[in-house]
Amino acid sequence: MAVRDESISVKQYRAPIAVALTGASGVQYGLRLVECLIAAEHEVYVMVSKAAHRVIAVETEIELPAQPDRLARDLTKRFGAGEGQVRCFGREDWMAPVASGSGAWQALVVCPCSTGTLSAVVCGASNNLIERAADVALKERRKLILVPRETPLSAVHLDNMLKLTNMGGVILPAAPGFYHRPDSVQAMIDFVVARILNQLGIAQTLMPRWGD
Ligand SMILES: Cc1cc2nc3c(=O)[nH]c(=O)nc-3n(C[C@H](O)[C@H](O)[C@H](O)COP(=O)(O)O)c2cc1C
Numbered sequence: 001m002a003v004r005d006e007s008i009s010v011k012q013y014r015a016p017i018a019v020a021l022t023g024a025s026g027v028q029y030g031l032r033l034v035e036c037l038i039a040a041e042h043e044v045y046v047m048v049s050k051a052a053h054r055v056i057a058v059e060t061e062i063e064l065p066a067q068p069d070r071l072a073r074d075l076t077k078r079f080g081a082g083e084g085q086v087r088c089f090g091r092e093d094w095m096a097p098v099a100s101g102s103g104a105w106q107a108l109v110v111c112p113c114s115t116g117t118l119s120a121v122v123c124g125a126s127n128n129l130i131e132r133a134a135d136v137a138l139k140e141r142r143k144l145i146l147v148p149r150e151t152p153l154s155a156v157h158l159d160n161m162l163k164l165t166n167m168g169g170v171i172l173p174a175a176p177g178f179y180h181r182p183d184s185v186q187a188m189i190d191f192v193v194a195r196i197l198n199q200l201g202i203a204q205t206l207m208p209r210w211g212d
Helices: 027-039 050-059 068-079 115-122 129-139 155-166 185-200
Strands: 014-021 042-048 086-089 107-113 143-148
Touching: 014 027, 014 129, 027 042, 027 050, 027 068, 027 107, 027 185, 042 050, 042 068, 042 129, 068 086, 107 115, 107 129, 107 185, 115 129, 115 143, 115 155, 129 143, 143 155, 143 185
Parallel strands: 014 042, 014 107, 042 086, 107 143
Antiparallel strands: none
């Protein structure tokens, strides 16, 4: 008969949310989202495209490891996550939970989302794990949020955004408002991240809801 060791307890986190950082400007939004999901005690799956690593190097002082296990350790330490709360997956890690509808994850947020990844998602390319995860989210009717950052927008971008919306996805542009009078870049980042958390139905204190 198996003897249960009561001294060993594995912490249970809330349902996994997948976050993909792609090569649009504004990786700060995606990293802040990961931080908030960790604080909200969700398990977090993270994917970072090759172009996103390039943009991170250009836009920030942050040095993120490219290798998924090292990236998971880095994010765990950086954001004070619990053991096993953050898992990272590589470009062709087809054994990752997000590669299949049978994986027990709840939602995918592509933040920021390049116009290239937007286009690949709309046509169902599935050529890398981020595109495949978006494809799975659509077929399983799971929440899919794309946070594009581009300006101006071409007819191709606008057409793809409309198509994605009609497929059930959410286009949530990285377009911070000014009506809460942000006094810092952080406040502008938090404006967008608060909207994403609201979409996911996750309680947040980054920004009050209108009327509160
Ligand atoms: C510094 C830098 C900033 C970029 N900013 C944007 C951007 O704001 N929006 C966008 O759609 N693409 C942007 N790009 C281009 C994308 O990174 C490029 O199209 C890439 O192929 C996207 O690949 P991914 O979707 O696999 O991440 C930027 C590239 C660099 C190097």
